[in-house]
Each structure stands twice: as C-alpha cells, then as structure tokens.
Amino acid sequence: MRNVLISGAGVAGLTLAHWVREAGFSVTVVERSPGLRSGGQAVDIRGAALEVMARMGLGDRMRAARTRMRGMSMLDGEGNELFRSEEHVLSSGRLDSGDVELLREDLTAMLHELTEDKVEFVFGDEITAMDQVEHGVRVEFEHGGWRTFDFVIGADGAHSTVRRLAFGPERAYTKHLGQYLAIFPTGNFLALDNWQMWFQDRETHAGGAVYPVRDNTELRVTLGFSAEEMDYDHRDVEWQKKTMADRMAGTGWEVPRLLAAMADAPTFYFDAMAQIHMDAWTTGRIALVGDAGYCASPLSGQGTSLALVGAYVLAQELGDDFGAYEQRMRPFVELNQALATENPAGPPAEESIERAKNAISLAGGASAVAG
Numbered sequence: 031m032r033n034v035l036i037s038g039a040g041v042a043g044l045t046l047a048h049w050v051r052e053a054g055f056s057v058t059v060v061e062r063s064p065g066l067r068s069g070g071q072a073v074d075i076r077g078a079a080l081e082v083m084a085r086m087g088l089g090d091r092m093r094a095a096r097t098r099m100r101g102m103s104m105l106d107g108e109g110n111e112l113f114r115s116e117e118h119v120l121s122s123g124r125l126d127s128g129d130v131e132l133l134r135e136d137l138t139a140m141l142h143e144l145t146e147d148k149v150e151f152v153f154g155d156e157i158t159a160m161d162q163v164e165h166g167v168r169v170e171f172e173h174g175g176w177r178t179f180d181f182v183i184g185a186d187g188a189h190s191t192v193r194r195l196a197f198g199p200e201r202a203y204t205k206h207l208g209q210y211l212a213i214f215p216t217g218n219f220l221a222l223d224n225w226q227m228w229f230q231d232r233e234t235h236a237g238g239a240v241y242p243v244r245d246n247t248e249l250r251v252t253l254g255f256s257a258e259e260m261d262y263d264h265r266d267v268e269w270q271k272k273t274m275a276d277r278m279a280g281t282g283w284e285v286p287r288l289l290a291a292m293a294d295a296p297t298f299y300f301d302a303m304a305q306i307h308m309d310a311w312t313t314g315r316i317a318l319v320g321d322a323g324y325c326a327s328p329l330s331g332q333g334t335s336l337a338l339v340g341a342y343v344l345a346q347e348l349g350d351d352f353g354a355y356e357q358r359m360r361p362f363v364e365l366n367q368a369l370a371t372e373n374p375a376g377p378p379a380e381e382s383i384e385r386a387k388n389a390i391s392l393a394g395g396a397s398a399v400a401g
C-alpha cells in the first residue's frame with residue numbers, strides 16, 4: 031500500500047487524512063503540538079465546503095455544534111454603542127444564512143474522531159529534513175529518525191515547515207495585511223447572552239471582538255492592532271502577550287480587564303493578518319494544502335473552507351502525481367483570497383462571498399474518492 035505523510039493536524043491535515051485513506055493510501059499525520067490544538071474563535075464553513083463536510087457524514091454534527099448568535103453591537107473606544115444588528119454579525123455575516131459557524135476546536139475534534147482509528151498519528155514531533163528520492167521522499171523527524179513516504183503533504187499552517195524545506199523561506203510568499211491579532215478565552219464576566227461586542231478605537235488604532243461560547247459560560251476574546259510587518263519568534267508567547275498589551279494600552283471600554291485576563295489565559299493564538307501567495311503548490315512528490323499553500327487570512331473568513339475543499343480536491347487528484355490539483359484550486363483560491371482585501375473598511379460584500387464560496391466543482395479526479 032502506498033503511504034502518505036501529512037504534516038499538521040489542523041482542518042486541512044485531518045480532512046486530507048480522511049480522504050487519502052478513503053482513496054486507499056496508508057496515512058501518517060505528524061503534529062508538532064502534544065495534542066490537537068484548541069483555542070481560537072469560531073470559523074465559517076460555506077458553499078462547497080459544506081458539501082465536503084456532508085460527504086464525510088459530518089453535516090448533522092457540524093450543524094449541532096454551530097454558534098447561536100442573536101446579533102452584535104459595535105462600540106467606539108470608550109464603549110459607546112455606534113450601531114447594533116440582529117440580522118448580521120461581523121464574524122460570519124447574515125444570521126439567516128445556510129452557512130455554518132462553529133468553534134475551530136469543535137471542528138478539529140470531529141475530524142480527528144473520524145480518522146483516529148484509520149490513521150497513524152504522531153503528536154509532539156515534526157519534520158526536520160526532506161530528501162526527494164526516485165519514487166518518494168525521505169523524511170527526518172526531530173524525534174523519530176528517517177522514514178520514506180510516497181508523498182509528503184504540508185498542512186502545517188501559514189508558517190509551514192514543509193513549505194520552508196521544499197520551497198524556501200516564508201518571506202518570499204507572505205503578503206502582510208497590516209494587522210495583528212490575538213485570540214484567547216476567559217470567563218463570561220460581561221454576562222453576554224449569545225451577543226457579540228465589537229469595538230474600534232480611532233485614537234489607538236486598536237480594536238477587537240468579544241463573544242460568548244459554550245452556553246454563554248465562556249468568552250472568546252479577539253484583540254487586534256494595526257502595524258507594519260514585525261520580525262518575531264512565532265513560538266515566543268510572552269513577547270506576543272507583552273506586545274499586544276503595549277499596543278492596546280490607552281484603549282477604553284473593558285479592554286484593561288480583557289488584557290488582565292490575557293495574562294493567564296489557558297490558550298493563546300497570535301498571528302499577523304497575512305496571506306500566502308505561491309506560483310506552485312507542488313514540487314515532485316511534495317504538495318501544500320490549506321494555509322500552508324494559500325492562506326487567505328481571517329479577514330477573508332474563508333480559510334477553513336479553503337482548507338476543507340483543498341484537502342478534498344487534493345485527495346481526489348492524488349495518483350501517480352498531484353493531477354489537476356493546482357489547476358482546479360487556483361481560481362477558487364484567488365477569488366477567496368481577494369475577499370480579504372476587497373473592502374479595507376470592513377467585511378467583503380455578500381455577493382462576493384456568494385460567488386467565491388461556490389467557485390469550484392467537486393467533480394473530478396483520478397483517485398477512488400467520489401467526484
């Protein structure tokens with residue numbers, strides 16, 4: 031049986047693991063963290079990605095886990111309400127839409143459950159070197175020595191190690207969008223009832239969003255600021271928390287309490303709003319999927335749908351090579367990446383999202399995965 035190594039157990043990696051196994055390959059997933067990563071805000075599943083979830087038998091489960099927001103308020107830096115809506119929320123769009131918003135960690139948990147008995151998972155390890163040989167790729171693991179695979183797929187996110195090893199340094203592919211954000215949980219000390227609070231401080235150029243999850247018992251907090259590209263260590267959480275606190279200093283409303291909560295938050299996610307643009311996502315027997323190859327940034331709202339659809343199409347096309355993976359995905363990726371920059375002052379137009387989310391056919395491919 032031919033074998034595939036997937037680096038990264040996020041949305042792209044887990045979805046790919048399922049479909050590549052279905053196509054008859056033996057699959058190993060290596061994840062740098064000691065377990066599945068939790069944390070983050072809710073993410074959106076739209077258009078073609080809803081069909082990928084349905085084909086995995088996860089449609090009902092996904093809908094049962096969806097967020098149940100009633101609406102949102104927009105505040106200024108002092109906490110004064112500028113407007114409110116019971117029709118739209120900024121995190122996901124129209125509340126009567128058929129699209130699904132759910133916590134990233136709920137999605138990865140259901141994808142992991144689908145694959146855990148069929149796939150070899152190696153947590154707490156990562157690839158340190160790769161060498162393409164005649165019919166495969168020799169891979170060195172930090173803790174596990176060398177092994178050989180028929181294919182290696184980088185599903186290891188925007189700061190992908192597979193991309194660096196196979197395609198070169200990240201800076202050649204990054205497009206910085208001028209913002210940084212942090213996401214962390216805390217208790218629902220604002221007593222919010224399925225209601226989102228967004229705020230924007232024109233003085234400090236800082237802003238964010240707070241909303242309740244888990245039956246209103248917990249808040250997920252997003253804080254963000256505008257800045258030119260910064261050079262920093264992606265694993266240095268202390269520096270990231272300090273930078274966020276410094277940049278938010280002077281912002282009013284409940285921000286001082288939110289910053290106090292950030293100091294000892296159990297999970298913490300920090301990253302630049304940035305995109306990855308590459309001319310090619312495959313080289314020899316190595317390919318990239320999801321944020322590793324075509325990160326669209328949270329500003330697009332489509333990173334998770336791109337990961338789900340990209341993984342499905344890649345599994346369909348995996349045969350002796352990567353088939354028409356790039357050709358089928360590129361127009362879809364371009365339309366979805368464009369959502370992040372279409373409207374610098376706010377979310378993209380609804381018509382643009384409608385067009386982008388369905389701009390690919392799931393029919394096709396050479397593998398045993400249904401077209």
Ligand SMILES: Cc1cc2nc3c(=O)[nH]c(=O)nc-3n(C[C@H](O)[C@H](O)[C@H](O)COP(=O)(O)OP(=O)(O)OC[C@H]3O[C@@H](n4cnc5c(N)ncnc54)[C@H](O)[C@@H]3O)c2cc1C
Pocket residue numbers: 037038039040041042043060061062063067068069070071072073134155156157185186187188189190191192213299319320321322327328329331333334337
């Ligand atoms: C903890 C977390 C929280 C997030 N929260 C949000 C959010 O609130 N809103 C939003 O829009 N997007 C968020 N994202 C990004 C969002 O999940 C992705 O844009 C989207 O789902 C595409 O997923 P992906 O699988 O391509 O990448 P990711 O979701 O980033 O998954 C990549 C996986 O690869 C692992 N990994 C990284 N480097 C290595 C390595 N060298 N070796 C092995 N494994 C590695 C990571 O630990 C992670 O599990 C978050 C990502 C993470 C990791």
